[in-house]
Amino acid sequence: MKSKLLMSAIAMPAALALGTSAFAQDTTPPPAAAPPAAERMETTPAPTTVTPAPGAAAETTATGAFATAQSADEWRSSRLVGTAVYNEANERVGDISELVLDDNGQIEHVVIGVGGFLGIGEKLVAVSFKDLNIAREENGNARVTMNTTKEALQNAPDYKYHTTGGMGTSD
Incomplete structure (x- = not known):
């Protein structure tokens, strides 16, 4: 009797699972009906004129321009952040932490x-x-220099991030 009850307890969920999966495979959703012609609105976006930056590889569309490749005179922000900054005496004066737009x-x-x-006490x-x-080295990396000294930067006022919300919020 115990084994019969145990077999029923195991067989019932398995049968239900197989039955519902078969049912799910047999049903197909009805195709979506297209709205009547009177309800469809035909709109064409207004053309805009966009002038790509000099040297930028761009493809013009009805709504703007899309760049298709980085040009040789462009820099990615991810390649500049973290880059060492040197003075004209070739002394390292700091590292780029952020670009403010x-x-x-x-x-x-x-x-x-x-x-x-390592960012502590910085x-x-x-x-x-x-x-x-900003110059491009032979290996393709950025070489960033400026006319200053490390002491001048250390004596400069601290930069404070805007913290009232929005895009300027600090981390």
């Missing part, structure tokens, strides 16, 4: 971490992007 998407400032060890200083010289 203005409302037009242009790089306004570069935040440089000065001093410290001072953040913002300099104008225009003050940096």
Whole structure:
């Protein structure tokens, strides 16, 4: 009797599982009906004129431009952040920590971490992007230099992140 009850307890869920999976395979959803012609709206986006940046490989569409490849005179932000900054005497004065963009998407400032060890005790200083010289080394890496000294950066005012919310919120 016990074995009969045990077999029933095992067989019942298995039968239900097989039955529902077979049922699920047999049903097909009905095709979605197209809305009547009177309800469909035919719209065409207004064409816009977009001028790609000089040297940028771009493909123009009705809604804007899409870049298809990085040009030789462009830099990816991920390649600049973390890059060492040197002065004209070839002394390392800091590392790029952040790129700060203005409302037009242009790089306004570069935040440089000065001093410290592995980010501890590091001072953040913002300099104008225009003050940096970025050159491409033979290996393709960025070589960033600026006309300053490590002492000048250490004595510069601390950079404070905007913390009232939105895109400028600090980590």
